[in-house]
Amino acid sequence: MTTIAIETLSHSGTTDDASLIASFARQPILNRDGMLCGYEIKVRAPELPLADADHTASRADALPGRPPTPAQRVVRAVVRGLVQGDVLGALTGHPAYVDVSRELLLDDAIMRLPAERFMLELPSSLEVDGELIARIVHLHGRRYRFALDDVTLPDETFAKLLPYAEVVKVDVARAPRALLPKLASVLKSAGKLLLAAGLDSQADFETAHELGFDRFQGYYFARAQSSATRRVSAPRHALLNLLQLLAGDPTVAQLEAELKLNPLLVMHLMKLANSSGLAVGHKVTTLRDAINATGTDRIARWTQLLLYADGRKVALEDDPLLQLAASRARFMELAIERMPEAGRDEADAAFLTGVFSFVDAVFGGSLEKTLNILTLSRPIQAAILHREGTLGVLLSAVEALESGAWERIATLCERLAPLTVEEVARMGLAAGAWAGVADHSAHGLERIED
Numbered sequence: 001m002t003t004i005a006i007e008t009l010s011h012s013g014t015t016d017d018a019s020l021i022a023s024f025a026r027q028p029i030l031n032r033d034g035m036l037c038g039y040e041i042k043v044r045a046p047e048l049p050l051a052d053a054d055h056t057a058s059r060a061d062a063l064p065g066r067p068p069t070p071a072q073r074v075v076r077a078v079v080r081g082l083v084q085g086d087v088l089g090a091l092t093g094h095p096a097y098v099d100v101s102r103e104l105l106l107d108d109a110i111m112r113l114p115a116e117r118f119m120l121e122l123p124s125s126l127e128v129d130g131e132l133i134a135r136i137v138h139l140h141g142r143r144y145r146f147a148l149d150d151v152t153l154p155d156e157t158f159a160k161l162l163p164y165a166e167v168v169k170v171d172v173a174r175a176p177r178a179l180l181p182k183l184a185s186v187l188k189s190a191g192k193l194l195l196a197a198g199l200d201s202q203a204d205f206e207t208a209h210e211l212g213f214d215r216f217q218g219y220y221f222a223r224a225q226s227s228a229t230r231r232v233s234a235p236r237h238a239l240l241n242l243l244q245l246l247a248g249d250p251t252v253a254q255l256e257a258e259l260k261l262n263p264l265l266v267m268h269l270m271k272l273a274n275s276s277g278l279a280v281g282h283k284v285t286t287l288r289d290a291i292n293a294t295g296t297d298r299i300a301r302w303t304q305l306l307l308y309a310d311g312r313k314v315a316l317e318d319d320p321l322l323q324l325a326a327s328r329a330r331f332m333e334l335a336i337e338r339m340p341e342a343g344r345d346e347a348d349a350a351f352l353t354g355v356f357s358f359v360d361a362v363f364g365g366s367l368e369k370t371l372n373i374l375t376l377s378r379p380i381q382a383a384i385l386h387r388e389g390t391l392g393v394l395l396s397a398v399e400a401l402e403s404g405a406w407e408r409i410a411t412l413c414e415r416l417a418p419l420t421v422e423e424v425a426r427m428g429l430a431a432g433a434w435a436g437v438a439d440h441s442a443h444g445l446e447r448i449e450d
Contacts, residue, residue: 020046020077025404042404092436121149173198184211224360238262326435329354
């Protein structure tokens with residue numbers, strides 16, 4: 001889960017809605033083919049200072065027009081954060097599922113959310129009455145869509161809200177297993193799209209998949225699988241051989257010889273050299289020119305990320321493993337640059353730590369064995385295997401970001417001075433946007449397709 005934060009600025013110099021900071025964490029949602037089809041946005045609402053909240057409440061009846069209550073100020077700050085261009089960019093074109101409170105549903109600020117980009121999640125704790133139902137009907141008429149969130153057992157709230165929901169999110173880990181088949185059958189018959197949430201293992205995913213669920217949420221896809229269920233493809237072996245060669249500072253002739261054994265890699269490299277503006281003034285037509293134009297550092301990064309790419313013809317922004325690896329690696333690189341006396345070597349090590357931190361999800365077997373094959377340095381291996389050193393703490397921080405564990409992030413920041421929770425969150429946004437950019441610049445992740 002990549003965490004993103006938005007800070008909106010107050011131009012009046014006073015403490016008002018515009019001075020509040022809202023933070024968000026995104027968690028991937030996959031379709032039945034295992035490709036990204038959305039993100040859930042976990043909201044960390046800004047805290048209103050107690051004195052300021054008391055002041056707002058005390059003047060609410062004294063001034064014309066009734067100033068917004070503290071709750072209204074908070075939800076409006078959340079909405080402003082959600083519609084920022086950087087936040088929408090981090091969604092990489094996918095819809096966002098976002099929890100909405102009663103206060104947010106009843107506030108006209110919600111109309112600022114583009115209906116086509118957001119799925120509004122109705123929590124099971126929502127107080128449902130005539131006013132709320134009327135508001136949901138009104139928003140539905142404005143083309144807003146709704147999902148029932150955190151469903152484990154049908155109850156009165158579930159029954160009242162079900163007619164207005166397009167999606168039903170079932171917490172597979174908490175729902176009674178014996179009830180799941182019947183619940184899935186009834187909801188599918190009612191035309192609802194089913195989303196299985198809380199999936200952390202391949203077994204849970206397979207259970208939900210067999211029951212006909214349409215969407216899947218959790219990090220099961222990044223877990224190492226046994227060799228019986230996941231086999232290393234020939235292209236991945238070729239990429240691994242290339243990485244081993246790159247680790248030894250090869251000559252252009254050596255790289256050319258290795259690449260010629262792998263026609264698919266040659267095609268990717270030629271596309272990279274010609275599409276990303278690296279070959280200035282002429283079209284690259286030979287493999288040697290492509291190597292010289294791209295450079296071994298960029299070839300190495302490109303090869304590292306392609307280890308996670310799906311073997312099918314899939315856009316990079318839809319590939320969950322590659323997006324997770326790229327986001328984590330870029331976060332590590334950005335964060336280490338804030339550390340005292342960190343230089344280019346440290347940034348490279350941080351990127352490697354992030355990109356290989358779950359490489360066992362690709363190859364299966366022992367993570368330690370795979371890291372040894374990649375000939376990674378001791379500090380990088382110690383960070384990945386044991387969370388040791390600054391790299392290890394940063395890796396723990398990005399994992400906390402991915403799960404939205406705010407208290408854990410705050411604790412880790414005490415060991416990562418001068419980093420703050422807000423800075424870590426902003427870096428999560430920048431990393432997610434970088435990973436999802438399939439552009440042709442030298443700063444983003446290039447689109448490489450078959």
